[in-house]
Amino acid sequence: MNLEGVLAQLAEMLVALVAAPLLMGWVNMCRAWLQNRRAPPLWQPFYLLHKLFHKDSVVAHDASPIFRLAPYVVFGCMLLACAIIPTISTNLPLAPVADAIALVGLFSLARLFISLAAMDIGTAFGSLGARREMLIGFLAEPALLMVLFTASLISNSTSLATIVSHLSGRGFSILPSLAFAGVAFTMVSLAENARVPVDNPATHLELTMIHEALILEYSGRHLALMEWAAALKLFAYSCAGLALFFPWGVAAASDYIALLFALPVLTVKLATGGFLLALIETLSAKMRIFRAPEFLATAFLLGVLALLVHLLLGA
Amino acid sequence: MQIFSSTLLSLDWVLLVAAVWFALGIAGLLFLRNFRVVAHILFPISSLLSIVLAGIGIIAIVQTPQSAVLALGLPSLPFHFRLDALSAFFVMLLGVASAGISIFAAGYFRRAEGAPPGLLCLEYHIFLASMLLVLTADDAYAFMVMWETMALSSFFLVTTNHRIAEIRRAGYLYILIAHIGAIAILLCFGVLQANTGDYTFANMRAQTLSPFWASAAFLLALLGFGAKAGILPLHIWLPEAHPAAPSPVSALMSGVMLKTAIYGLLRVSLDLLGSPLWWWGVLALSLGFLTALFGAVFAAVQSDMKRLLAYSSIENIGLLVIAFGLALIFTAYKMPALAALALIAMLYHCLNHAVFKSLLFLGTGAVLHATGERSLGKLGGLMRFMPWVAWVMLLGVVASAGLPPLNGFVSEWLLLQSLLFTSTIPNPYLSMLIPIFAAGVVLVAALAGYVMVKFFGIIFLGRPREEKLVQAHDAGKFERLGLLWLASGCVLLGVFPVAVIEAIDPIAVQLLGQGLSQSGRIGNWLLLAPLSSERAAYSPLIFLLVTTLVVVLTMLIVHRTYHGRVRHANPWDCGFPLQTSRMQDTAEGFGQPIRQIFEPFFRMTRQLPAPFDSAPRYQVTVEDPLWQWVYVRIARATENASRVIGMLQRGRISIYLLYSFVTLIALLFFTQL
Numbered sequence: 001m002n003l004e005g006v007l008a009q010l011a012e013m014l015v016a017l018v019a020a021p022l023l024m025g026w027v028n029m030c031r032a033w034l035q036n037r038r039a040p041p042l043w044q045p046f047y048l049l050h051k052l053f054h055k056d057s058v059v060a061h062d063a064s065p066i067f068r069l070a071p072y073v074v075f076g077c078m079l080l081a082c083a084i085i086p087t088i089s090t091n092l093p094l095a096p097v098a099d100a101i102a103l104v105g106l107f108s109l110a111r112l113f114i115s116l117a118a119m120d121i122g123t124a125f126g127s128l129g130a131r132r133e134m135l136i137g138f139l140a141e142p143a144l145l146m147v148l149f150t151a152s153l154i155s156n157s158t159s160l161a162t163i164v165s166h167l168s169g170r171g172f173s174i175l176p177s178l179a180f181a182g183v184a185f186t187m188v189s190l191a192e193n194a195r196v197p198v199d200n201p202a203t204h205l206e207l208t209m210i211h212e213a214l215i216l217e218y219s220g221r222h223l224a225l226m227e228w229a230a231a232l233k234l235f236a237y238s239c240a241g242l243a244l245f246f247p248w249g250v251a252a253a254s255d256y257i258a259l260l261f262a263l264p265v266l267t268v269k270l271a272t273g274g275f276l277l278a279l280i281e282t283l284s285a286k287m288r289i290f291r292a293p294e295f296l297a298t299a300f301l302l303g304v305l306a307l308l309v310h311l312l313l314g315a
Numbered sequence: 316m317q318i319f320s321s322t323l324l325s326l327d328w329v330l331l332v333a334a335v336w337f338a339l340g341i342a343g344l345l346f347l348r349n350f351r352v353v354a355h356i357l358f359p360i361s362s363l364l365s366i367v368l369a370g371i372g373i374i375a376i377v378q379t380p381q382s383a384v385l386a387l388g389l390p391s392l393p394f395h396f397r398l399d400a401l402s403a404f405f406v407m408l409l410g411v412a413s414a415g416i417s418i419f420a421a422g423y424f425r426r427a428e429g430a431p432p433g434l435l436c437l438e439y440h441i442f443l444a445s446m447l448l449v450l451t452a453d454d455a456y457a458f459m460v461m462w463e464t465m466a467l468s469s470f471f472l473v474t475t476n477h478r479i480a481e482i483r484r485a486g487y488l489y490i491l492i493a494h495i496g497a498i499a500i501l502l503c504f505g506v507l508q509a510n511t512g513d514y515t516f517a518n519m520r521a522q523t524l525s526p527f528w529a530s531a532a533f534l535l536a537l538l539g540f541g542a543k544a545g546i547l548p549l550h551i552w553l554p555e556a557h558p559a560a561p562s563p564v565s566a567l568m569s570g571v572m573l574k575t576a577i578y579g580l581l582r583v584s585l586d587l588l589g590s591p592l593w594w595w596g597v598l599a600l601s602l603g604f605l606t607a608l609f610g611a612v613f614a615a616v617q618s619d620m621k622r623l624l625a626y627s628s629i630e631n632i633g634l635l636v637i638a639f640g641l642a643l644i645f646t647a648y649k650m651p652a653l654a655a656l657a658l659i660a661m662l663y664h665c666l667n668h669a670v671f672k673s674l675l676f677l678g679t680g681a682v683l684h685a686t687g688e689r690s691l692g693k694l695g696g697l698m699r700f701m702p703w704v705a706w707v708m709l710l711g712v713v714a715s716a717g718l719p720p721l722n723g724f725v726s727e728w729l730l731l732q733s734l735l736f737t738s739t740i741p742n743p744y745l746s747m748l749i750p751i752f753a754a755g756v757v758l759v760a761a762l763a764g765y766v767m768v769k770f771f772g773i774i775f776l777g778r779p780r781e782e783k784l785v786q787a788h789d790a791g792k793f794e795r796l797g798l799l800w801l802a803s804g805c806v807l808l809g810v811f812p813v814a815v816i817e818a819i820d821p822i823a824v825q826l827l828g829q830g831l832s833q834s835g836r837i838g839n840w841l842l843l844a845p846l847s848s849e850r851a852a853y854s855p856l857i858f859l860l861v862t863t864l865v866v867v868l869t870m871l872i873v874h875r876t877y878h879g880r881v882r883h884a885n886p887w888d889c890g891f892p893l894q895t896s897r898m899q900d901t902a903e904g905f906g907q908p909i910r911q912i913f914e915p916f917f918r919m920t921r922q923l924p925a926p927f928d929s930a931p932r933y934q935v936t937v938e939d940p941l942w943q944w945v946y947v948r949i950a951r952a953t954e955n956a957s958r959v960i961g962m963l964q965r966g967r968i969s970i971y972l973l974y975s976f977v978t979l980i981a982l983l984f985f986t987q988l
Contacts, residue, residue, distance in 0.1 A: 053877045060886040062778055064698040066709075068881075076865035080858075094861065096842055096852040098719070101728055105719040108764055112718060115768050119900075122696065122777030123888035127900030134768050135908045138761035145757045149735060149750065158735065158851040217887055220880075221873050293912050304754055311747045 008089040008251075008259070015263070016082035020235035021045035021228065023274055030278035045231065049224045057220030060121045070117035071218065071225035077110035078232035086164045087239045088262035089251045095161035100148040103160065103240075104141060107192070110229070111137045118214040129213025132289060136191050136198065136210065139296035143188045146303025147181045150310055151244050154178070160243070168247035176313060180306035182245045186280075187299035189237040191292065193230070196281040198292050210289075235270075238277075242269050325375040326383050326398040329406060329451055332368050336361065336444040343436025350424075353432040358421035359793075361440060365414035368447070372407025376400045376821050382453055388460065395515050397453035400825040401586065404662060405450045405578045411804060412570045412669040413443055419677045419797025420563035422790070423684065430475050435561075442468040442567065449575050455504035455514040462500065466493040469572060472564040473556050485555035492552045496542025500579070503535035507587055519587045529588055533595050536583040537602075543576035544632045547606045548941045554613075557625035558689065562680025565621060569628045570673035574665050577635055584643065585658075585826045593647040593742065599640030604755050607633025611762035612913045615769065616906035616937050618691045620679050623770055624672065627715065630759060631668045635661055637756060638730050641737075641749070642827075648740055651829035653733060655820075656845055659831060660729035662819050667714065667722040667808055674711040674801035675770075678704055681794055682774060685787040691770075691902035696779040700787040705775045707798045714805040716767040717760045720855040720862070722808035725815075725843070727760055732851055762909075769905045778896040810855050812843045903935070910937065918943060 025042045032039035059068065084098050098106060115130040115137075152158045154175065155166035191198040194211035203209060215226045243250060249265035251258035287295060339357050346352040375381075380399035387394045398406070420439065424432050445464035452458035470493070474486035508514050509522040524532065542549040557565045584591055610630030617623035638661035645654035679689075681704045688694055698705040714721035734753040740746040779785060790798065808815055820830040831845055844852040873879075888894055910917065918938040924931030963974075 053873065056878075056880045056882050058882045058884050058887075061883050062696070062699070062886070064705075064776065066698070066776070072866045072869055073862075075869055076862050079865050080862055083861075094857075096844070097854040097857045097861070099851050099853060101731055101851075102719050102724075102853050102858070105717070105724055105728075108716070108761070109713070109718045112713065112716060112764060112768060116772055116776060119768075119772035119776040120698075121886045121888075122896060122899050123886050123894060124891075124898040124900070125888055127772070127777065127905075130768065130772060131900055131905050131908065134765045138758075138765045141761040141764075142754055142757040146754055149753060152735060153750070156736075156850065158732070162850075216889065221877060225869070225873070290911065293908075300754070300758075304751065307750055307754070308747065311750065 005091050005093045009083060009092050009094055012087055012089065012092065013079060013083050015088065015266075016079065016232060016235055016239075019267075019270070020082070020231035021049065023235050023238065023270055024231040026271060026274045027234075027278050027281075030275050031281060034278055034282040045227070049228060052219075052224035052227070053221050055220040057218075057222050059222075060217060062120075062122060063217075064120050066113075067117050067120040067217075068222065070113045071222040071229070073113045074110045075225045075229040075232070077106050077113075078229045078236060081106050081110075081236045082232055082239070084160060085236055085239045086161050086243050086250050087266055089259060090161040090165045091252065092161055095159060099158040100152060100160055100163070101145070101158055104145050104148065107144075107233075108137065108141060110233075114214055114226075118217075121217045123217065125213045125216050129210055129216070132210045133214055136292060136296070139293055139300070140188045140191050143184055143296060143300040143303045144192070146300060146307055147185045147188070147244070150177050150181045150303065150306040153307065153310055160240075164243045164247045164250055165252055167244065168250060175310075177306045177310035178245060180302050180309060182241075184299045184302035184306060185241050185244065187295065187302070189241060190277075190280065191296055191299075193234045193237055195277065197284045197287050197295060200286050238270055238273050239266075242266075242273065324381045324383075324398075325371050325378060325403070326381040326396060326451065328371050329368065329375075329398060329447065330383065330385070330396065332364050332371075333444040333447045335364055336440045336447070340437040340440035340444075343433040343440065345433070347433035348431050350432050353436050354421050354424055354793075357436055358417050358424070361443070362414050362417035362421070362797075365410045365417055365443075367410070369407050369410030369414060372403045372405075372410055373818060375403035376407070376818060378403075388456065392456050394457040394460075395453035395517075396448070396451045396457070397516070398451055400821045401578070401581060402450050404819055404822050405574060405665075406447065408574060408666050408669050409443075409446055409450065409571050411666070412673045412801070413567065415670075415797045415800035415804070416563050416566045416570070416673055416677065417443075417797075418800065419566075419680070419794050422793030422797070423561070423563055423680055430477075435472070435475065438468050438471045439564070439567075442472060442564075446571060446575055450578060453516045455501075455508070455516070455519075459497070459501060459504070463497060465572065465575070466490065466497065469560075469564070469568060473560045473568075475561055475564070476559070482559040485552075485559040489552040489556040492542050492549055496539045496549070499535045499539030499542070501539075503532050503539055503583060506532040506535065507583070516582075516587060520589070524588070526592060529590075530592065530595070532588060533584055533591070536580060537599070540576040540579040540583075541602075544573050544580075544636075545606070545629050546602055546632065546636060547609055548945050550606065550610075550629050551939060551942060551946065553629055554617075554622050554625040554939075557628070557676075558619055558621035562621075562676055562683060565624075566673040566676035566680075569625065569676055570669040573628060573632055574669060577632075577639070577661075577665055580636075580639060581826070584639075585646065591643045591647050593644055593745070596640045596642075596644030596647060597745070597748075599636050599643060600749075600752060601640075603633045603636030603638075603640055604752055605633070606630070606636060607759045608755065608762075609633070609916070611759045611766065612909060612916050613939070614766045615762060615909040616903075616917070618902035618906070619689050620682070620691055620694070620770065620774060621676070621689060623691075623766065624675055624679065627675075627763065627766060628668075628672055630763060631664070631672065634727075634730065634756065634759065635664055635668070637752065638664065638733070641730075641733055644740070644745065644749075645733075646827060648742070650739065651827045652831070653736070653739075654827050655823035655829055655831050656729065657733040658823050658827065659816055659819060659845075660726055660733055662822060663729060663808075663812075663815065664726035666815070666819075667726050667805075670801050670804040670808060671711050671714040671721075671723060674798060674805065675708065675715060677794070677798055677801065678708040678711060681790040681798070682787075685789070686781075686784055688781070688784075691773045693781050694774045694779075694784065695777045695781075695896065695899065696775070696784065697787055698775040700785065701775075701789045703789045703795055704798065707802045708771060708775065710802045710805050712767045712771045714809065716764040718764070719853075720809055720859040722805050725809055725812045725853075725855065727756070728853055729845065730756060732845060736850075765909070769902065773900075773902050773905065777899045780896050780899070810859060812853075812855060816843070816845075910935075916940070 029039040118126040118130040382397040448461040507519040614626035641657035717723040823830040922934040
């Protein structure tokens with residue numbers, strides 16, 4: 001562990017904290033444009049966070065300490081996830097702490113807490129949301145791991161930093177296994193981030209929502225942290241996808257010139273990714289909840305297919 | 316270590332502990348109805364002995380094997396005992412788990428429940444002592460005697476509340492399957508001794524069997540020990556017996572007794588048989604996967620909390636058998652480093668499961684005592700009334716769901732690592748097939764998370780579903796001590812994986828000839844890196860510290876820059892005013908998506924109300940399809956066979972005379988030929 005690494009690590013966490021709400025704002029902006037609406041400003045999510053942090057938190061009488069602890073735990077997990085995914089540099093002191101499997105474990109830990117918090121108040125919507133979230137989770141998690149395993153087998157390592165440096169050193173060519181994995185990853189990301197074909201982030205209609213039902217009882221700073229954590233999760237997934245499938249531009253250790261360019265490259269990649277996400281959301285309709293297992297099973301099978309293709313073709 | 320080697324060997328200490336346990340049991344018989352003596356003196360002593368035992372186990376793992384011959388039993392057949400690294404590990408596991416369970420039992424058995432406390436004390440300690448002796452037995456004779464003592468004593472413990480017909484039925488099923496297993500094990504030992512007539516393990520180790528007989532021995536062992544462990548399709552006694560037993564006994568059965576079967580599997584296939592064939596591993600891998608998936612899916616639809624945990628135990632046994640199969644495959648292909656990784660993943664998971672499943676079972680015991688309810692549909696909101704139990708159980712739930720930074724994750728991580736890097740196996744079909752099992756393991760692990768959220772959320776969170784739950788009280792001091800012991804086990808085993816792996820590495824050396832530490836591939840004390848740090852690394856301690864740091868910092872920053880004000884109000888629930896606790900999701904509701912997705916797994920009968928029913932009833936029962944497919948058919952076939960044979964029995968003397976006459980004629984004819 002060296003000073004340079006520590007600085008890169010801190011920079012990455014800081015970038016994640018700032019860029020995550022901006023990415024959320026950017027996606028909302030693109031969606032508004034695509035739907036012929038006037039767009040809110042890019043930093044609208046910051047206004048929202050600022051407002052929420054100022055408000056009092058309203059907590060139900062029956063709430064247990066888990067309810068008040070969960071936003072912090074979820075936020076912490078998401079920030080740590082952003083810290084171990086190589087976004088601007090692969091020289092991260094925290095990278096050996098948690099590999100791809102631990103990353104998925106980290107996401108599940110956050111999911112466990114958010115679901116328990118939703119069940120804590122004992123309202124119908126909360127437990128409904130918890131059940132649906134866990135349903136999506138247990139289907140999405142294997143699919144996500146299949147994608148990560150494919151990348152691990154290609155680079156012979158489950159460490160994210162090693163995977164990224166291996167893949168980026170490979171030159172530009174499309175591996176068939178990674179193509180399958182990419183589709184699977186996109187599907188999982190849509191489901192995990194409560195995006196349109198699975199959930200709709202823009203509605204409060206009871207029968208359609210998953211994520212909103214989970215955080216229905218939250219307000220004030222707790223809600224702010226939950227929203228920020230959701231933004232961080234979207235950021236983490238986007239960065240993981242970019243790191244796996246478009247790894248070029250992430251700086252290696254003591255490559256200062258690349259480090260200089262890493263942030264602009266990341267911005268361009270994220271902006272493109274965000275626009276594509278908005279496009280997918282605009283072009284597709286939300287599914288019934290019981291179609292979601294089929295959707296995710298497809299993602300899982302694509303992930304398995306990616307693994308098999310890699311083992312068969314060695315590519 | 317010095318004090319042991321100079322005076323008494325570790326094995327002597329182990330035998331001494333067994334003897335004292337037996338004496339404690341007899342003492343329980345003397346104070347048959349004296350709650351105070353049994354609960355406040357005998358059980359705490361027993362718990363201290365367990366701690367001593369755990370210490371001996373840890374020391375003995377690195378010692379050279381020790382053996383002893385006791386002139387018990389028949390005159391010409393003394394009992395042989397031996398303590399090697401494998402035995403020592405399981406002795407340590409028994410000590411660690413039973414220390415918590417016994418001290419919990421001190422608080423748990425204080426009320427009159429079925430049998431008098433002294434009798435329970437006797438059965439409990441015979442159960443403990445017999446498990447200990449099973450683990451150290453060194454000949455088939457001692458092994459079988461202790462194995463049967465273990466089965467019988469646990470049978471009596473399961474049927475503590477024998478006045479309930481359902482519990483008697485569970486006990487009967489348990490003893491039946493235990494004996495089918497025991498017969499298979501006996502036959503397995505018969506094959507292993509290879510007509511030498513010498514039933515010591517040392518002799519069996521020396522024999523080399525032809526592949527046919529070796530496979531026969533392996534299959535018999537898989538059947539026999541599988542019946543005890545709950546491998547598909549011999550799992551059916553598990554979800555019946557575990558809920559029937561008192562909670563400390565369920566904890567002991569699930570946490571420790573199932574592991575004796577795993578011990579037996581390892582002992583026979585890797586130690587006594589020596590060189591496994593590759594298809595044994597594939598068989599174990601497939602059976603393990605089916606067992607794990609089946610257990611996880613069924614756990615998700617249960618509405619009885621102990622039955623849910625029993626199915627979760629089946630799932631964990633499945634994971635253990637997957638790791639076992641992998642270890643066999645790698646050994647068969649002469650890849651000891653990877654085999655060591657799989658074996659260590661398996662042993663680690665044994666230890667983890669012993670700790671967290673005991674914790675969860677004890678927690679359900681505390682809930683059961685506080686509320687008198689086992690059904691999830693009648694619990695809820697207990698976090699407010701039993702905060703102690705709830706927080707400790709949260710640790711157990713996170714560990715059981717296999718989430719970082721607790722212990723369940725470490726062994727799952729190791730298992731996934733050993734599943735992932737199998738592309739070096741010379742058999743191309745296998746090297747392609749095995750990563751697919753990784754997908755299955757991940758699915759099972761994710762389902763375990765679902766199950767655990769259901770388990771914890773419905774019992775401890777939300778609002779009480781029954782009015783009487785408001786009077787629920789927290790666990791007593793002995794119970795807390797037991798829960799705390801096991802919970803700290805979950806944390807320590809999760810945070811210091813390298814220390815644990817270094818401690819259990821000698822077993823891999825003993826069984827496979829190579830451990831992980833020989834090539835310096837465990838990592839340093841902070842960073843677990845079993846193959847190499849570029850390939851895979853995980854550091855739970857830093858993980859825990861960083862997460863805690865981030866959480867605390869966020870809390871401080873938010874409270875400093877803004878404020879920490881909180882207002883209390885009624886729940887919002889989208890503004891819906893008429894909420895009752897009955898509107899919360901039930902256990903059945905939580906299981907509904909699983910019922911829908913995995914419909915072919917279940918045998919479901921639905922009873923739907925008619926549209927104009929004035930008192931509508933909705934009922935759905937989910938049953939185990941294997942019960943119908945396998946067991947009912949066997950029972951029917953047995954009945955038919957006995958009916959056919961019964962036709963001979965006419966009850967008239969003339970017909971029996973005719974039989975004798977025909978037999979005589981036939982024999983005469985036979986001798987003439």
